[in-house]
Amino acid sequence: xxxxxxxxxxxxxxxxxxxxxxxxxxxxxxxxxxxxxxxxxxxxxxxxxxxxxxxxxxxxxxxxxxxxxxxxxxxxxxxxxxxxxxxxxxxxxxxxxxxxxxxxxxxxxxxxxxxxxxxxxxxxxxxxxxxxxxxxxxxxxxxxxxxxxxxxxxxxxxxxxxxxxxxxxxxxxxxxxxxxxxxxxxxxxxxxxxxxxxxxxxxxxxxxxxxxxxxxxxxxxxxxxxxxxxxxxxxxxxxxxxxxxxxxxxxxxxxxxxxxxxxxxxxxxxxxxxxxxxxxxxxxxxxxxxxxxxxxxxxxxxxxxxxxxxxxxxxxxxxxxxxxxxxxxxxxxxxxx
Amino acid sequence: xxxxxxxxxxxxxxxxxxxxxxxxxxxxxxxxxxxxxxxxxxxxxxxxxxxxxxxxxxxxxxxxxxxxxxxxxxxxxxxxxxxxxxxxxxxxxxxxxxxxxxxxxxxxxxxxxxxxxxxxxxxxxxxxxxxxxxxxxxxxxxxxxxxxxxxxxxxxxxxxxxxxxxxxxxxxxxxxxxxxxxxxxxxxxxxxxxxxxxxxxxxxxxxxxxxxxxxxxxxxxxxxxxxxxxxxxxxxxxxxxxxxxxxxxxxxxxxxxxxxxxxxxxxxxxxxxxxxxxxxxxxxxxxxxxxx
Amino acid sequence: xxxxxxxxxxxxxxxxxxxxxxxxxxxxxxxxxxxxxxxxxxxxxxxxxxxxxxxxxxxxxxxxxxxxxxxxxxxxxxxxxxxxxxxxxxxxxxxxxxxxxxxxxxxxxxxxxxxxxxxxxxxxxxxxxxxxxxxxxxxxxxxxxxxxxxxxxxxxxxxxxxxxxxxxxxxxxxxxxxxxxxxxxxxxxxxxxxxxxxxxxxxxxxxxxxxxxxxxxxxxxxxxxxxxxxxxxxxxxxxxxxxxxxxxxxxxxxxxxxxxxxxxxxxxxxxxxxxxx
Numbered sequence: 001x002x003x004x005x006x007x008x009x010x011x012x013x014x015x016x017x018x019x020x021x022x023x024x025x026x027x028x029x030x031x032x033x034x035x036x037x038x039x040x041x042x043x044x045x046x047x048x049x050x051x052x053x054x055x056x057x058x059x060x061x062x063x064x065x066x067x068x069x070x071x072x073x074x075x076x077x078x079x080x081x082x083x084x085x086x087x088x089x090x091x092x093x094x095x096x097x098x099x100x101x102x103x104x105x106x107x108x109x110x111x112x113x114x115x116x117x118x119x120x121x122x123x124x125x126x127x128x129x130x131x132x133x134x135x136x137x138x139x140x141x142x143x144x145x146x147x148x149x150x151x152x153x154x155x156x157x158x159x160x161x162x163x164x165x166x167x168x169x170x171x172x173x174x175x176x177x178x179x180x181x182x183x184x185x186x187x188x189x190x191x192x193x194x195x196x197x198x199x200x201x202x203x204x205x206x207x208x209x210x211x212x213x214x215x216x217x218x219x220x221x222x223x224x225x226x227x228x229x230x231x232x233x234x235x236x237x238x239x240x241x242x243x244x245x246x247x248x249x250x251x252x253x254x255x256x257x258x259x260x261x262x263x264x265x266x267x268x269x270x271x272x273x274x275x276x277x278x279x280x281x282x283x284x285x286x287x288x289x290x291x292x293x294x295x296x297x298x299x300x301x302x303x304x305x306x307x308x309x310x311x312x313x314x315x316x317x318x319x320x321x322x323x324x325x326x327x328x329x330x331x332x333x334x335x336x337x
Numbered sequence: 338x339x340x341x342x343x344x345x346x347x348x349x350x351x352x353x354x355x356x357x358x359x360x361x362x363x364x365x366x367x368x369x370x371x372x373x374x375x376x377x378x379x380x381x382x383x384x385x386x387x388x389x390x391x392x393x394x395x396x397x398x399x400x401x402x403x404x405x406x407x408x409x410x411x412x413x414x415x416x417x418x419x420x421x422x423x424x425x426x427x428x429x430x431x432x433x434x435x436x437x438x439x440x441x442x443x444x445x446x447x448x449x450x451x452x453x454x455x456x457x458x459x460x461x462x463x464x465x466x467x468x469x470x471x472x473x474x475x476x477x478x479x480x481x482x483x484x485x486x487x488x489x490x491x492x493x494x495x496x497x498x499x500x501x502x503x504x505x506x507x508x509x510x511x512x513x514x515x516x517x518x519x520x521x522x523x524x525x526x527x528x529x530x531x532x533x534x535x536x537x538x539x540x541x542x543x544x545x546x547x548x549x550x551x552x553x554x555x556x557x558x559x560x561x562x563x564x565x566x567x568x569x570x571x572x573x574x575x576x577x578x579x580x581x582x583x584x585x586x587x588x589x590x591x592x593x594x595x596x597x598x599x600x601x602x603x604x605x606x607x608x609x610x611x612x613x614x615x616x617x618x619x620x621x622x623x624x625x626x627x628x629x
Numbered sequence: 630x631x632x633x634x635x636x637x638x639x640x641x642x643x644x645x646x647x648x649x650x651x652x653x654x655x656x657x658x659x660x661x662x663x664x665x666x667x668x669x670x671x672x673x674x675x676x677x678x679x680x681x682x683x684x685x686x687x688x689x690x691x692x693x694x695x696x697x698x699x700x701x702x703x704x705x706x707x708x709x710x711x712x713x714x715x716x717x718x719x720x721x722x723x724x725x726x727x728x729x730x731x732x733x734x735x736x737x738x739x740x741x742x743x744x745x746x747x748x749x750x751x752x753x754x755x756x757x758x759x760x761x762x763x764x765x766x767x768x769x770x771x772x773x774x775x776x777x778x779x780x781x782x783x784x785x786x787x788x789x790x791x792x793x794x795x796x797x798x799x800x801x802x803x804x805x806x807x808x809x810x811x812x813x814x815x816x817x818x819x820x821x822x823x824x825x826x827x828x829x830x831x832x833x834x835x836x837x838x839x840x841x842x843x844x845x846x847x848x849x850x851x852x853x854x855x856x857x858x859x860x861x862x863x864x865x866x867x868x869x870x871x872x873x874x875x876x877x878x879x880x881x882x883x884x885x886x887x888x889x890x891x892x893x894x895x896x897x898x899x900x901x902x903x904x905x906x
Binding site for chain 2: 015018019022026029030031141142144145146147148149150153154156157160161162168169273274276277278280281284285295296298299300302307308310311314315317318319322
């Protein structure tokens with residue numbers, strides 16, 4: 001296990017390099033002078049020239065890449081001409097909110113989908129079983145077909161416009177509520193840390209709809225996968241062999257679950273990266289102020305430095321998630337090692 | 338209790354092991370196909386059916402659904418029903434074309450990579466892996482941001498996002514199939530690698546790709562809509578479901594539900610249709626399922 | 630101890646197929662006396678494995694028993710509640726099958742897996758169970774048994790994996806072992822070893838019996854006491870081994886014998902298992 005782990009972790013470096021390379025190539029592909037692109041059309045020529053020199057735009061491409069790498073590693077992601085801040089600062093301010101949203105949704109989705117999936121697999125025969133089957137299939141189909149941004153709008157309409165029980169879908173807190181000081185950047189944690197209950201509950205209220213959206217859409221594939229995987233394992237020869245020799249049912253289910261876990265976890269990991277994408281749209285609708293919304297604004301404003309960094313960040317997070325997946329896989333399945 | 342009849346040496350059937358009568362009997366397939374065909378027909382027949390010009394403002398702004406405006410009008414006065422009918426043209430065009438492109442790129446490369454393992458194919462696999470490392474939506478946004486939001490670019494971008502899936506699928510298929518007896522037999526008989534790959538392995542490996550195709554189309558429609566929703570894809574006033582939802586989004590807060598509801602509903606139904614078809618094909622061609 | 634360990638009486642198994650009810654087992658009757666190895670042969674698909682499943686009451690829905698009975702010793706299996714049945718399975722009536730790697734949980738060490746059975750049935754502690762499994766592994770001839778306790782299934786050869794499977798089938802000293810093609814998929818020499826092992830641990834003991842299902846007539850010839858020929862869901866012929874090999878009475882029996890192209894002369898003593906055609 002240790003050997004596999006160190007090999008796999010070592011793989012991360014070249015992967016990150018490749019990702020950086022592709023991001024860099026994207027930069028090269030941006031129209032016009034990249035320095036001008038970063039600083040915006042209003043910036044004075046002198047600033048553009050200075051930045052051009054700093055980025056090494058007159059030097060050959062591979063040297064530019066080295067400059068780019070050096071800048072990235074030292075945390076210099078350039079400047080957002082829209083906000084006027086260093087991109088790194090913008091990201092640091094926004095990333096925790098996105099992370100909070102994604103992680104809460106992810107945990108709730110798993111907590112709901114996996115037990116339901118196991119139940120659906122265990123009760124898959126008989127009259128009740130067929131109803132459960134149809135329902136889980138229908139839900140999977142529905143959740144896969146409904147766009148998450150549309151679903152968010154529906155939720156807003158029903159719970160805010162019509163029923164009036166959800167807070168206004170703008171931002172993470174009501175404007176009237178004072179937010180906690182920024183320690184981690186995630187309002188829920190910061191509010192807890194500083195004992196600011198008003199902010200905490202208000203924020204929780206604002207979390208409900210976006211989390212509900214992400215959970216509804218993303219719990220479905222996990223539920224289906226759990227159901228299918230457990231079902232498949234329950235029917236496999238080693239389970240039948242165990243049953244034939246009288247292994248008690250509780251142990252049988254535990255066997256099946258352990259084996260079923262592999263594809264479920266793989267899917268969950270992939271889903272986390274998909275949540276990153278889903279968060280983009282949800283953040284835009286709810287004006288969440290996270291990295292997702294930042295990405296969209298960057299595209300629309302042609303804020304190249306910001307956009308490039310968001311891409312890099314997103315890819316790096318994905319790679320880390322895949323790494324965690326691979327390690328988990330190796331920990332559970334001895335055949336991988 | 339498993340009967341002791343496992344490994345077969347005979348090649349898997351070249352023809353699909355299903356009869357169309359059996360396929361038609363599948364309710365999923367029927368429903369899915371009905372929706373898919375219906376959507377295509379409506380898209381093509383839109384000029385004949387739509388009561389209003391989809392890009393020409395009528396007098397009434399934000400009118401609720403009524404006799405003359407079945408789905409109401411949006412904030413610019415466009416008739417939503419007509420726009421909903423015209424919208425699939427763009428989405429389906431993009432979805433179909435990009436899916437075919439993704440398959441054209443991913444399938445042959447995947448078979449090659451699965452069949453021959455060497456430095457080049459390793460590099461290919463790593464390459465596709467890296468593409469998949471980028472969160473697909475952000476990748477799509479960036480590419481569209483750089484190259485501009487045109488339909489052509491949308492097609493390319495969606496294809497790029499989807500190609501790795503087919504590459505991976507075909508690679509694992511080729512890896513599994515190349516050890517099978519029928520390939521060995523052909524090789525011993527003197528078949529060249531190229532023929533082995535594309536005349537023997539490919540037809541047999543294709544079935545999961547075909548099941549995947551419909552799902553990819555469904556997914557591409559959502560991706561296109563999503564990208565257009567944020568404004569990086571198809572732009573107003575072109576009727577497109579994502580764009581329409583974006584236009585109608587602010588009104589959801591103020592209670593005019595029709596502007597965003599109907600396009601979303603239509604989108605969901607269309608996507609469901611394609612997903613059903615893909616599902617039905619996958620069920621039928623799954624070698625593990627037993628047919629009576 | 631009862632004379633008849635297993636007695637299947639006019640067992641009917643059917644299911645509702647696409648075109649109406651279908652009968653899979655049509656009145657099968659079979660007896661396994663104490664201390665005997667009873668062979669069950671037939672082409673693929675005639676219902677041999679199904680019969681074993683029915684005996685264990687582990688038929689896959691939608692198949693179900695539609696008539697007849699299964700008695701284990703004095704007990705009518707069909708009337709027992711599931712909990713009782715589960716106590717019989719593995720402890721008094723066990724099962725071993727083909728393709729041993731598919732029968733073992735790939736994620737757990739084999740020692741732990743076999744121990745799980747004996748712990749479930751006899752309530753042993755972890756240490757005591759491990760000792761038992763070690764004894765069993767040694768008895769079935771797994772070399773370096775102590776180390777093998779912690780091996781994973783994929784680290785074992787076919788022959789060793791099958792020995793592990795047999796360990797499961799024997800560890801609680803059951804009266805009856807249902808063996809479904811226990812040597813299928815193994816190399817010929819390993820087949821012979823496993824069969825000799827089975828003969829030693831089962832055939833020569835008065836307190837054990839086995840129902841041996843196979844397509845390979847030579848295995849039956851060399852290791853079974855009785856032959857039952859199955860065709861199309863029913864037993865068409867049943868005879869002691871020597872009598873059968875002198876001359877089968879049914880067409881199906883003769884067909885099987887010819888297909889095996891045996892050169893075995895009845896009563897000439899036990900030859901080693903030959904290659905099946």
